[in-house]
Amino acid sequence: MTDNHSEEPVTDPFKPYKGRFETYEAIPEKGRDKDSIINELSTMAKEENAKWKTGRVSGSFYHAGDEHRAFLNKIFSFFSHVNTIQFDLCPSMSKFESEIISMAANMLNGRSVKDHNPEDHVCGTVTSGGSESIAMAMKAYRDKARAENGITSPEVIMPKTAHPAFQKAGLYFGIKIVEVPVDLPDFRVDPEKVEAEINENTIAIVGSAGNYPYGLIDPLEDLSDIALKHNIGFHVDGCLGGFILPWIDKLGYNLPVFDFRLKGLTSMSADTHKYGFALKGTSVVLYRNTSFRRHQYFSFPDWPGGIYASPTAAGSRSGGLSAATWASLVYLGEEGYLRAARAMMTISDELKKGIEEIPELTLIGEPTFVISFRSEDIDVFHVNDFMKTKGWRFNILQLPPALHFCVTMPQTEVPDIAARMVADLKEGVEYAKTKAGTTAETTALYGLAGTLEGNQAVNEILCGAFDLMYSI
Numbered sequence: 362m363t364d365n366h367s368e369e370p371v372t373d374p375f376k377p378y379k380g381r382f383e384t385y386e387a388i389p390e391k392g393r394d395k396d397s398i399i400n401e402l403s404t405m406a407k408e409e410n411a412k413w414k415t416g417r418v419s420g421s422f423y424h425a426g427d428e429h430r431a432f433l434n435k436i437f438s439f440f441s442h443v444n445t446i447q448f449d450l451c452p453s454m455s456k457f458e459s460e461i462i463s464m465a466a467n468m469l470n471g472r473s474v475k476d477h478n479p480e481d482h483v484c485g486t487v488t489s490g491g492s493e494s495i496a497m498a499m500k501a502y503r504d505k506a507r508a509e510n511g512i513t514s515p516e517v518i519m520p521k522t523a524h525p526a527f528q529k530a531g532l533y534f535g536i537k538i539v540e541v542p543v544d545l546p547d548f549r550v551d552p553e554k555v556e557a558e559i560n561e562n563t564i565a566i567v568g569s570a571g572n573y574p575y576g577l578i579d580p581l582e583d584l585s586d587i588a589l590k591h592n593i594g595f596h597v598d599g600c601l602g603g604f605i606l607p608w609i610d611k612l613g614y615n616l617p618v619f620d621f622r623l624k625g626l627t628s629m630s631a632d633t634h635k636y637g638f639a640l641k642g643t644s645v646v647l648y649r650n651t652s653f654r655r656h657q658y659f660s661f662p663d664w665p666g667g668i669y670a671s672p673t674a675a676g677s678r679s680g681g682l683s684a685a686t687w688a689s690l691v692y693l694g695e696e697g698y699l700r701a702a703r704a705m706m707t708i709s710d711e712l713k714k715g716i717e718e719i720p721e722l723t724l725i726g727e728p729t730f731v732i733s734f735r736s737e738d739i740d741v742f743h744v745n746d747f748m749k750t751k752g753w754r755f756n757i758l759q760l761p762p763a764l765h766f767c768v769t770m771p772q773t774e775v776p777d778i779a780a781r782m783v784a785d786l787k788e789g790v791e792y793a794k795t796k797a798g799t800t801a802e803t804t805a806l807y808g809l810a811g812t813l814e815g816n817q818a819v820n821e822i823l824c825g826a827f828d829l830m831y832s833i
């Protein structure tokens with residue numbers, strides 16, 4: 362129960378504002394004045410922003426600086442009240458979304474599908490985020506396979522490192538997800554093992570560019586050939602890398618082919634709200650041709666409320682987000698994205714080099730903008746415990762234990778950030794040596810998963826955390 366007027370000191374890290382600002386269990390009888398609301402919320406935003414403006418937080422905050430964000434917020438305000446589905450009343454919505462899709466398709470070499478089949482033309486939709494883009498592609502494959510091949514027990518095969526959004530889509534849409542473990546030491550999936558899992562119910566295979574845990578690009582060329590050979594779908598998850606790898610490629614880094622140049626690729630997701638530097642709440646899902654997208658749409662003509670249809674999982678969506686996404690793309694232009702990629706890769710290269718020089722740490726694979734590492738000599742979770750005391754927030758990986766740091770623009774705004782991280786990591790390694798044989802704090806949660814009982818315990822903890830989040 363909430364006590365609005367509690368005098369007790371605030372100790373709950375989930376609810377630090379309790380007691381400090383008013384807590385509302387019900388809509389207040391009388392409205393508050395605007396200024397007090399603005400003051401309160403700007404205080405929260407300022408304090409929370411200060412945490413990642415240090416540049417010490419991995420991933421999470423993808424934006425191209427305060428000035429860029431202010432510009433997008435202004436654009437958002439012009440269309441914040443518009444529902445994208447109402448494009449008859451607001452044709453700007455059709456302009457923004459069709460052009461976002463076209464710009465993303467061209468960035469990802471969509472034009473090359475014509476070389477494979479002159480009738481193909483990359484198309485897609487704007488969604489609310491990577492998970493929805495992935496879910497929509499999975500739904501499209503499921504419904505296409507059912508309509509065209511009578512498949513009623515669909516299966517999708519993916520490397521174990523692919524994002525849980527595929528598992529979520531599998532659960533929502535009744536698709537069996539077959540996971541193929543990645544092989545050590547290079548942490549990439551063996552395409553032969555993927556092919557071995559294909560059966561008459563397989564509707565698609567999945568690869569990532571790059572995957573979330575290690576940022577690595579799967580052996581996409583081989584997976585593409587396998588998809589073509591078996592005449593099945595092939596989705597490349599570019600949610601994380603889709604809006605940065607094209608620029609890293611253009612900068613001259615040696616990257617494998619990861620986009621529509623792959624002949625077998627039938628769909629790709631790429632998040633505008635990550636390295637597209639748009640506001641949170643948009644992503645793009647692209648298809649090789651409209652025969653896939655057609656199966657993503659939902660329509661329900663038989664309803665007293667009128668003929669209903671929606672292109673994505675959402676019903677109403679804010680036109681402000683589409684407008685801001687469009688504005689981000691055209692404001693930054695290729696030049697702006699290249700500049701950003703160069704700045705982030707300068708930091709990434711320095712980090713890679715520095716970590717390589719720490720004998721106890723081993724880089725995982727060939728990193729680009731996500732730097733992941735593990736250790737055979739020390740417990741990297743002890744290193745994480747130490748790094749936390751210095752304000753760093755790494756992403757914690759498991760099975761096997763490892764850490765990653767995903768470089769974003771905030772790092773580029775703090776001088777010498779890579780050198781500082783490497784220096785702290787060296788100290789962290791020494792700290793870990795002193796803690797050998799003890800259990801790291803980080804292990805408390807991350808040491809549990811991987812067994813049936815352990816997974817159940819983690820599920821309980823996670824659901825409990827959500828309950829706590831939604832409690833007043």
Ligand SMILES: Cc1ncc(COP(=O)(O)O)c(C=O)c1O
Pocket residue numbers: 490491492493524526569571572573598599600601602632644
């Ligand atoms: C590789 C990859 N795929 C999918 C997603 C899911 O994206 P979202 O959180 O926007 O739903 C993420 C998120 O980090 C990701 O890294």
